[in-house]
Amino acid sequence: MAISVSKHEIIWFYCLVAAVLAGCGQSDFAPVSGVVTYNGSPLGGATVTFRPVDGRQFSYAVTSEDGTYQLVVSGAGGHTGAVVGEHRVKVTAVAEPSNKEGAESDLGSLAQIGQEVKVRYLVPQKYDAFETSGLTCVVSRRGTNAANFELTE
Secondary structure, three states, rough: OOOOOHHHHHHHHHHHHHHHHOOOOOOOOEEEEEEEEEOOOOOOOEEEEEEEOOOOOOOOEEEHHHHHHHHOOOOOOOEEEEEOOEEEEEEEEEEEEEEEOOEOOHHHHHHOOOOOEEEEOOHHHHHHHHHHEEEEEEEOOEEEOOEEEEEEO
């Protein structure tokens, strides 16, 4: 028994195969995790931000109490990790916001009532900017679990 296949069916088949193969390419993201310490102690509650030098999507994480973190890609629908390539890194660690009188409060409520917010950095402020932190990381396609940063005075 011979099977008859039309020219259109063959074209549709190859289009389907091409579409499936296009979705099987290597990801632009790779998993990234590590530990952040400050003067030798784990830095919990800090925000770690990776910005690719080519300006693509940034990644971020908040460190656990033991200083560990695992990056997620901003606006990438739940992708973990970071874009493959070279990154500048910044680490932000601030105490709870307070008003001018020193009373701790929620940052949003302070801003809503127009109060001036006083920020107290828990690490040197230089680490809070990509240009001054001096922190970098190259993310390979295999990713890394050793993107560790030791912050000092």
